[in-house]
Ligand code: HEM
């Protein structure tokens with residue numbers, strides 16, 4: 081048998097001890113670890129939420145700064161993007177390249193809208209008169225809220241951005257003519273990541289935003 | 296036997312695309328290019344080991360400088376600041392650049408062999424982990440050459456020592472180098488751990504059930520889980536610190552509302568699991584060695600594994616025993632005290648298992664066994680002092696004294712390092728194909744054992760009579776001199792012992808006069824000993840079918856039905872994934888990015904702060920290109936055709 085023919089024979093899906101593909105196990109392990117990353121950030125935020133050095137124990141009323149309508153909208157958009165992602169995974173499993181493309185495209189667009197909202201939100205918080213919530217201060221007084229808020233939501237935003245680039249990668253790849261059901265598992269891993277980032281936001285939104293209106 | 300992905304459905308076209316951009320080294324590559332592009336877990340393991348041994352010598356020299364400074368009262372071998380730098384660099388180097396990578400070296404080399412796998416699940420990611428580790432080591436040590444020199448903040452980097460406003464030297468960059476190098480090393484450990492977890496869960500040979508796996512492989516699995524769950528805490532703590540230092544956030548800045556205390560919590564939430572990350576691999580090694588040299592199976596295999604898992608689990612719930620004197624309140628302090636006492640139980644269980652293994656066995660005292668026995672005894676002393684400072688009032692006396700220094704060196708040298716040396720003496724014949732000189736080995740052990748105890752035993756007493764740790768010098772009249780001098784003499788003996796040991800390990804690879812080892816020189820028990828020494832590139836010519844725990848031993852002495860079998864040799868040979876440049880390229884990109892971040896800020900002529908991210912972005916682009924090319928090239932591969940009789 082020629083080498084090339086042997087190659088072709090050899091390239092079926094590898095048999096693993098658990099039957100779960102390696103990449104999926106890898107992705108789950110990574111997500112477990114990522115939980116701890118966000119866990120640390122969220123705890124930091126919660127510990128510091130009502131602490132301020134110079135505002136003399138009078139914690140800042142962050143509701144003056146927050147734009148909860150906008151954030152609710154972007155939350156909705158991010159959640160909706162998960163639907164597109166799920167549909168994209170299902171489409172590639174069925175080998176429907178056209179629908180995969182559209183669903184990937186939808187996910188990317190919604191992810192991008194979310195990011196745009198976040199960029200707007202950050203700029204607005206920092207620069208709009210009366211807000212002036214920066215990394216280190218609030219209306220000119222030293223403060224910790226900005227530190228924990230921006231680093232936490234910024235880390236989440238970075239995750240979304242990485243996801244968007246990854247999805248763009250798939251979209252481009254889908255036009256090379258090489259994408260097939262053989263890639264379904266890889267797309268699924270990408271989907272796992274995307275859903276996870278979504279779930280993290282489902283925790284961040286109530287804990288960081290909504291809670292300010294309740295307690 | 297496709298290893299990495301199912302994407303190589305059309306390998307030929309894929310290879311063509313990337314060949315135009317960056318030629319992929321062929322299967323016949325040798326020399327430097329081979330080492331730079333290799334994705335073979337054995338070669339990666341060896342490089343991990345060699346780099347770590349080098350850093351062991353670096354860290355050792357730093358330790359000897361510290362000991363020289365403490366020879367007598369008010370010595371001036373080092374200045375105040377140099378002394379602080381020395382113990383910072385010593386601690387950071389030994390923990391992150393020596394013990395962890397030495398463990399990683401053994402994980403890499405042995406674990407796939409012990410479970411009967413061709414390689415780890417993601418060979419190229421494994422190479423990336425190696426190169427991240429190497430660049431982390433370089434970044435840490437580059438700090439010597441820039442403003443302020445090396446960090447002087449302790450390996451724990453307590454806030455507010457790291458606050459820019461309190462820097463002894465204006466614009467001190469030491470802590471920045473420290474932050475970025477730890478991030479790089481953390482990345483290396485995380486990548487390796489994801490890989491090991493996937494490999495152990497998914498790539499066991501047929502019949503290799505979880506409860507047939509060698510204990511060392513079990514410890515690899517547990518340690519990998521500890522790493523992926525504990526490192527995020529320090530990664531985030533370091534990110535926050537980086538923001539504090541670079542962008543003026545207030546996480547740890549007590550003048551502006553931050554809490555230095557938070558740093559301690561985050562550091563030790565990572566830090567205590569970390570000490571188990573350091574010790575469990577050594578425990579795994581010793582659990583392999585003692586049965587071999589007692590000619591008995593491990594006593595209570597299940598219990599050893601279970602207690603390892605319990606230790607790992609409870610390790611996440613005791614971190615605040617490092618903070619008993621910070622005033623956490625009675626409830627928290629008592630809870631952490633009780634949990635710390637409890638964690639000693641599974642540790643003790645293991646010790647009884649090792650003793651039970653030796654009990655009634657026919658013990659041979661070869662060098663690996665001597666180190667294993669040294670491990671048990673010395674680790675026990677460290678464990679006892681650990682239990683002592685789990686008691687809050689007693690710890691209030693121990694805290695920040697030399698007693699603590701004695702404790703953690705008994706567990707880290709007497710424990711971890713003895714265990715790793717034990718591993719070298721045990722497995723180097725497998726890695727090099729040559730037996731090490733027994734006489735020299737025993738000499739090394741004697742030097743290390745005597746030197747180690749001379750150095751660290753007196754520290755218990757010095758701590759009790761009040762010598763503080765992390766302190767540059769002491770005054771006359773405390774009665775510290777004699778024991779400090781004994782410790783310093785001991786440290787040089789220990790240093791010489793280690794140096795000879797390292798020489799012996801390295802020379803085993805080159806010294807052709809050493810006796811050939813053969814397949815199984817120790818009459819050992821686990822699967823790797825069924826292979827030829829050194830192990831062939833492809834590991835197993837034919838997939839083994841596992842029938843029992845301690846497979847090598849069963850093959851030699853067990854009943855027929857316990858003998859392992861081999862899958863038939865098929866006509867397309869063993870599939871080997873191709874070498875790749877991209878792991879190295881990605882790591883270089885990250886390295887450049889870090890350098891760019893370190894030097895991005897400057898003060899211009901008008902005194903304004905200018906930020907210039909060009910280099911950092913360039914580095915980021917390089918590693919992104921690396922990753923993209925990496926995923927496009929696919930694992931590809933070639934075939935090897937071992938002869939029928941080859942293992
Ligand atoms: C029986 C198990 C153990 C117990 C109960 C224990 C307990 C403790 C306690 C309470 C401290 C804090 C002392 C103080 O600062 O006042 C401590 C420090 C330390 N332990 Fe252990 N320990 C144990 C095992 C280990 C092991 C296995 C290692 C590493 C391999 C280790 C490494 C360390 C280190 C490095 C420190 C000092 C950290 C620093 O302050 O820089 N310990 N231990």
Ligand SMILES: [Cu+2]
Pocket residue numbers: 566567570613614616617
């Ligand atoms: Cu501890």
